[in-house]
Amino acid sequence: MPDPGSHAEDPLSSEAVVQSIVEAVPGGVVHVGADGEILNANPEALRVLGLSFNAITNKYAADFETETIHEDGSPCPIADYPVTKALQTGEAQPGLTLGVRRPDGEVSWAVFRASPLTSSTGQIQGAIVTFLDISERIQAEEQHRRDRLLLKKAQELASLGSWEWDPTTNRLTWTDEMFRIHGVDPANFDGRLERVLALTHPDDVERVEEMIREAVNSGETTSLEYRIIRPDGSERIVWGGGQLVRDRYGDTFKVIGALQDVTERRQIERHRRELEERLRQAQRMESVGRLAGGVAHDFNNLLQVILGNLELAELYGDTKEALADIRTAATRAAELTSQLLTFGRRQRVNLVEVEPHQLIADSVRMLRRLLGEHYELVLDLAATNVVVKVDRAQFGQVLINLCINARDAMPQGGPIVVRTSVTEPDEDLRHAWSLRAGADFLRVDVVDTGTGLSEDDQYRVFEPFFTTKPQGEGTGLGLAVAYGVAVQHGGAIALHSVEGEGSTFSVYLPLAEPASALDEAQPQTQPQPQPQRRGGAAALDGKETILLVEDEAMVRSVAERILRQAGYVVLSAGDGVEAMQVFEQRSKAIDLVILDVVMPRMGGYEFHDRIRERFPDLSVIFTTGHDLSPTAALRRPIVRKPYGSLSLLQAVRRELDRGSQTEG
Structure with missing residues (x-):
């Protein structure tokens, strides 16, 4: 009986079946003959290898040897191919990751496997190579x-x-x-x-x-x-x-x-801060040195006037003219200390609500006299119907200082423009001066067409005693004072200058709150009659006993003479400790105490605090050459140094009379 299978068709000879299998597999599939010739390939294999069907079926597996690499990039010899081992051993080969360089130069990565194809007699007739594209994974x-x-x-x-x-x-x-x-x-x-x-x-x-x-x-x-x-x-x-x-x-x-x-970063930051602090310290020392030199220079000149006139009076008896010069020098010295306090922002301000144009109008006559005939003062006042809260004297001083500065920048004469407007400062100015955002400010510009300032000078122009003027012309305090006033008023001052074209100084002042009316803001002051000395002396003279407490011997001596000339009995002490000793012995006889605020060992306020519980009705006058804090300034009355005899005697008589009225 014939073998039922003898007439059966060998499945491997059926090209249609093989082709169907090859195309159905999702990965790459290549049919290789026993001699390594590539007989068939599915579309995925063609895509991965970058070859057409005709091109790949005209190749042998060995043709890819020069284009194949291992994962580490080393060449892969044909002997390592899974298909080679499958054809040699007749056994299926596990996956091996290889890269194959395509004709376009790109490398496709895949896991290659191979299984032998054998006949019914066990003869190796070829192999099936399968591979999965892992190029994206390898690239990732x-x-x-x-x-x-x-x-x-x-x-x-x-x-x-x-x-x-x-x-x-x-x-x-x-x-x-x-x-x-x-x-x-x-x-x-x-x-x-x-x-x-x-x-x-x-x-x-x-x-x-x-x-x-x-x-x-x-x-x-x-x-x-x-x-x-x-x-x-x-x-x-x-x-x-x-x-x-x-x-x-x-x-x-x-x-x-x-x-x-961040160690190095912090070390660099610390080193930078140290360098910045050294620079600031050097700048402070330079400013202090310039300040000390300027003060010494100006005061030496004033002292020369005083001492020289005293000698002239002693030698030649020319007392009237000498005393007039001495008074002028002393007045200038007082003005200098006032400027220093303003520059240092330590001078108290008396703020009132005013229309800025009225203040400017009040200064016009003086300004035109100061500027001279070769200068034209041009007013461009656009900031109408606004009110600012300022110290009248300081506002006028700033305006004068800026106009004089403009005059000095134009030695040949020319127009000086004073311009006002209402504006909101830009962001840079707000940040630099800590101004309130969204608020309108009065802007006062003083414009000249003079020499202008170099960039270096613009950085230093507000420093005390810095000046671009020749030796002996100007103190270098004018712009420093303007700077201090701007700060005290919660405003700002800015400079725009072009060398050879001119400068514009702009002062910014906050507008007053609209709640209070202008009429209410301006106190109505009545002129006070001035007592006359020597002829009307009786009004200020007296016979009461006064305890004078002053640590500066020369100041104490002058005050003693003024008081004694007016008929008062004067007891003196050099500080609060000495004053306590005198007071304990003579308290019943003392009608008034004049106290310097700042003294060694015990100051005037401490002395007053100690005695007022026992003597609450005792009349007291404070004197000082310093500026006072708002709290300290509440202690009244205060006579500020330098004072003249009239100011001192008026304060003394007023306090003594007030005390006698209280007792009565």
Whole structure:
């Protein structure tokens, strides 16, 4: 009986079946003959290898040897091909990752496998090669590798490490840079959080623990700058931050974070601050030196006038003219100290609400006289119906100083423009002077077409005693005073100058609140009759006993003579301690105490505080050459130095008369 299978068709001889199988497989499939000739390939194989069907079926497997590489980039010989081993051994070969360079130069990566095809007699007739395209995965892995390498290099350059902590296992994972920052050998790191805390500066451990707790409990990003101590004992400053992350189910979590070594940055910042402080100190010393030199120069000139006239009076008896010159010199000295106080922002201001144009109008006559015939004062007053709250005297002083400065910048004469407007300062000016945003300010410009200022001079123009004028012309205080007044009034002063074209000084003053009316803001002062000395002397004379407490011997001597000439009995003391001794002995006889505010050992306020509980009705007058705080200024009356005999005697008589009225 014939073999039923003898007439059956061999499945391997059916090209239609083989072709169907080849095309149905989703990966690449290549049919290779026993001699390595490529007999068939499915479309996926053609796509991966970048070949047409005709091109690939005219090749042998060995033709790809020069185009095939291993994962490490080394060439792959034909003997390593899975198809070669399958044809040689008759056994199926496991997957091998290889890269094949396509005709277009790109490399396709795939996992190649091979299975032999044998006849019914066991003869190897060929092989089926299958492969899956993993090019995208390989490229992603390569990109990931490059990214990790780039990140590692960036972390090294930035001294930035990253870490991951699993609270459930208390395991901590560090990047290489974390080990470098902490100076720890990875082989000696056990991955426990306690190990990290042991490397933290003892004073900062609690703060670091709090940061970790906050990250775990809040889920928010937390950060902290703290110190670590390396195993070698060196200290580093680090910035650390962490954040809680959870899995997609919201259950399992870990904390990830970063740590940066900022030691060098902080050292550079500290060094920069030290250099800036040294520079500021040098500038302060330069300013103080210039200030001292300017004050000494001006006061020496004034003292020369006083001393010279005293000698002339002693030698030639020319007392009238000498005393007139001495009075003028003393008045100028008082004006100089007033300017210094204004510059130093220590002079008290008497703020009243006024229309700025009225103030300017009040100054026009004086300004035109000061400027002279070669200068034209041009008024461009656009800021109508506005009110500012200013000290009248200081506003006038600023206007005069700026106009004189403009005059001196135009030695040949020319127009000086005083212009007003209402404006909101720009952002740079607001930030520089801490001005209120959104508020309107009165802007007063003083414009000249003079020599202008160099860039270097513009930086220094508001410094005290800095001047571009020749030796002996000007004190260098005018613009410094304007600066101080602007600050005291909550405003600003700005300069725009072009060398050779001229300058514009702009003063900004805040507008007054609209609530109060102008009429109410301006106090109505009645002229006070002035007592006359020598002829009307009786009005200021007296026979009461006065305790004069003054630490400056010369000032005390002058005051004693003034008071005694007026008929008063004067007891003197050099400070509060001496005054207490005198007062304990003569308290019943003393009708008035004149107290200098600032004295060694015990000042005037302290003395007054000690005696007023026992003698609440005792009349007291304070004298001072200093500016007073608002609280101290509440203690009245105050006679400010330098004072003349009339001012002192008026204050004395007023207080004594007030005391007698109270007793009566």
